[in-house]
Amino acid sequence: MRRNLVLYGLLAVVLGLAIGVWVEAAGGGALPIDDVWAAWMLDIRVPVGETIARFLNDVGGGWLGVVVVPLVTIAVLLGLRRPWAALYYAVAAVSSVALVQGLKWLFDRARPEDMLVTSDAGSFPSGHVANAATIAVTLTVIAARAWVAWLGGVYVLLMVVSRAYLTVHWLSDTVAGALIGAGVALAVAAAFLPRLTAERERHRARAAVGS
Template sequence: MTRRALLWWGIGAILAAMALGASLTAAGPDLPSALDVGWNDLMISIRSPLLIDLADVMNHLGGGWVATLLIPLVIIAALLIARRWKAAVFVAVTLLASVAAIQLLKQLYGRARPEDMLVTSDFGSFPSGHTANAATLAMLAALLFPRLWVVLIAIFWTLAMAFSRTALSVHWLTDTIGGMLVGAGAALVVGGLMLEWVRQPRNRQESL
């Protein structure tokens, strides 16, 4: 995918997320859509102790200090050890951009979370930060390691995170859709700006 294509797809995804958020909160931040209510009711009906335990594991992996500090540092350190410092810079910038976009939209829309959520969380239901983080990492993996198996694992990870958020009723379904759009969009925009530079080998040992 060309630099221009990455930028346009990324900008389009972020604008789509903003449009979705605006439409969902137009009538008020406390009024979920019929789709969201129906999906939340479905999640409640299929809950089991095993499902809740698995979703709780995803909750810890996708948020807090694990997602915002530990996982990024591990990824960046691994890239530096592999002498891929440009890729490490790309990852760091992308993750920061994603977090900034997520928090900006949370403050902008201020959407209320489901009342029956099983875990505590921060302000703003839209977009889902956990899902956005997962989508950002997934898109980074796909851009840096464009292999079919990497893409498939990345898609599975993102969808599993989105499902876990609704299984815990900590987010509405549309929050997770917005999170996927923002997370992937942020990675695509930064990729459009930096990926060409990242892919330019510094020497024979550094190549993508």
Template sequence: MSRNPVTPSPAAERPTEAVASARRPGVLVAALLLLGVSALPALAIRPDPANPPFQGLDDQWLAWMGGPHDGLYWIPAAVLNWFGGPLGVVVPLALLFFLLLRRRWTSAGFLLGVYFAGNLLVVQGLKRLVDRPRPANPLVRVDHGSFPSGHVAGAALLVVLVGVLLVPAARRRAWWLGGTVFTLAMMWSRTWLHAHWLTDTAAGAAAGAGAGLLAWWLCAPALARESDRGGRESDRGGRGAAAPVTPEAAPAIP
């Protein structure tokens, strides 16, 4: 009896693209450089938090921002301030709920671990290490510690998390570009509102993006295995039940 050859599933044949892209040396180098950009200024600020070596640059930038403010620019600044506050928690929670609904347990654990490690350990750790005074008369409610900016760090970290967990690899370049614009807008809003110095926002962006990229590099194999399992299950579901064997397709019996 002749038998039709079994064609392997394309999902099972193709190499894991997620591991290949995340485990590139450039991703690790970028993550470490960004974390260094956030940590080295903290060491320079710590001896004299009120007057670090680059305070002149921060003063000049704050003077360019002007103030007090009102008018058209107040709307995007207020929206970004709100996004970094209450909505900054709602968005990750919604993403977590989506991942749990899709039974992507590894991705959900990755989201929780990286979000809390990035915000609590990296950002809050640097804040308590430095405890830099904020600019005088901020236009929004703020907490202690100006360095680094938690709003900007959260925005950059969220860009990386969404890009890694939801955006297909073929579309990530456009996502990174849009995420960079969003992070820069958050940096502008924090200085325009006199809530942070310019170097606070730069360090926040570096801390958030660096923490996210380092976690992606470390966890890429586990995320890829989950993605491969999902692809195989989708492939089996798409084939459905076996089609009935018609006389024309029936194997010849000698």
């Protein structure tokens, strides 16, 4: 199981990097699929959708998404007496952010024009989507519940759509971000899996006794 997590995680990261190489080979601009996706996002743009996308922009990045949300998540996990889960989440989150920022510097891809929100330099890969994917995978590993995986998947999908909706990322940026963020979380999980499993069983046993 642990070996599979590492393999799947590395495969996801490699696929994300492959998209970056593809973009570079194409000149660094928009790929044909990027243009099609961007045009569709523009066609379906409505005020309500823009409001939701702006909310996701705030929650998924900046100080709120990179500092406040992780700290609150760690605090909740510690409050639930899940210290190994908190440590796993912290290591995965920091590793994901570090890798994404390094890749942004390496690829230095220009963002789309006419952005609706202010954003940093480097379009590839999407930090917001990578962060969302890391959160989705880590919480799925920690909880080991199907409904957590489903909610996490929906959150990642909404983040993917919102980044193009606000014209701050190309589709290829967001797909790569999802792969890289999820891949990092899976690979890191391998190091914590035995302790996470034992901790989760103890937590469920306490909950059963309490009920």
